[in-house]
Amino acid sequence: MMKSIYIVDDDDSVRSSLYELVRSFSNTIVRSFKSGDDFLESLPELDPGLVLLDLNMPGTNGMEVFAQTKDHPDLTFVILTGQGDIQKAVKAIKAGAVDFIEKPFRPDELLRIVQTGLSDLEDSRKEHQKVDNAKALIDRLSPRERDVMNGLLDGCSNRSIAEAHKISPRTVEIHRANMMEKLEAQHVSDVLRIAYSAGAIAA
Incomplete structure (x- = not known):
């Protein structure tokens, strides 16, 4: 280059x-x-x-x-x-x-x-480039998938997230699976890393 x-x-x-x-x-x-x-x-x-x-x-x-x-x-x-x-x-x-x-x-x-x-x-x-890539991944998420991501990053269980947003735990599981796929993440730690790089959470 x-x-x-x-x-x-x-x-x-x-x-x-x-x-x-x-x-x-x-x-x-x-x-x-x-x-x-x-x-x-x-x-x-x-x-x-x-x-x-x-x-x-x-x-x-x-x-x-x-x-x-x-x-x-x-x-x-x-x-x-x-x-x-x-x-x-x-x-x-x-x-x-x-x-x-x-x-x-x-x-x-x-x-x-x-x-x-x-x-x-x-x-x-x-x-x-790392920041731009992370932001691009986050931008793939729907508003509800972002809600689920934020809940996970706050340490909430699927049930707690469901209660907070008045949806069923099964719906949370679906949004969580979609969120993980869109972020190309295998583990919650991957989600944490991506969200931190994108500035979605504070240091």
């Missing part, structure tokens, strides 16, 4: 050197932006990827760009910072960036951080 790396830095020489370094990663597409504004304008069309984001840029600076995009589920951020911006970088880390690197950076250190960021991006992609 192709991966994308986005370089956002107003310094031409930094963008060029970063481009040459990170293009060595296999199955990777590298794209650079000379300003935060350019990056934000292109955001709707961007594929999931790792963003190397400079903090100090004219116009919309790095922290503002990060604040506007940090909740984007398909982007992972590495902050590029100067000596006077360490506290800002730490703030970005606390807000969700995976790492930061101080300029001037060593090529080996940058490549290590980028590799870690790409791995985190892949983990995030898999987690989002």
Whole structure:
């Protein structure tokens, strides 16, 4: 699977050197932006990827760009910072960036951080896929099948579920069987896992 790396830095020489370094990663597409504004304008069309984001840029600076995009589920951020911006970088880390690197950076250190960021991006992609799959399974259920599922997750017996919804225990058994089949679940523990992944129950 192709991966994308986005370089956002107003310094031409930094963008060029970063481009040459990170293009060595296999199955990777590298794209650079000379300003935060350019990056934000292109955001709707961007594929999931790792963003190397400079903090100090004219116009919309790095922290503002990060604040506007940090909740984007398909982007992972590495902050590029100067000596006077360490506290800002730490703030970005606390807000969700995976790492930061101080300029001037060593090529080996940058490549290590980028590799870690790409791995985190892949983990995030898999987690989002897991959530999407679980939600799709839950969406298959009828309202009554969801009632039965919620009852099971609350530890209720078939009889208790039947009494709560004023239906017969036999009807609960039928809904339960249909629910298990639609969720592709063999055991109640499978239902619990799927419901948790889909956000249907709290942690």
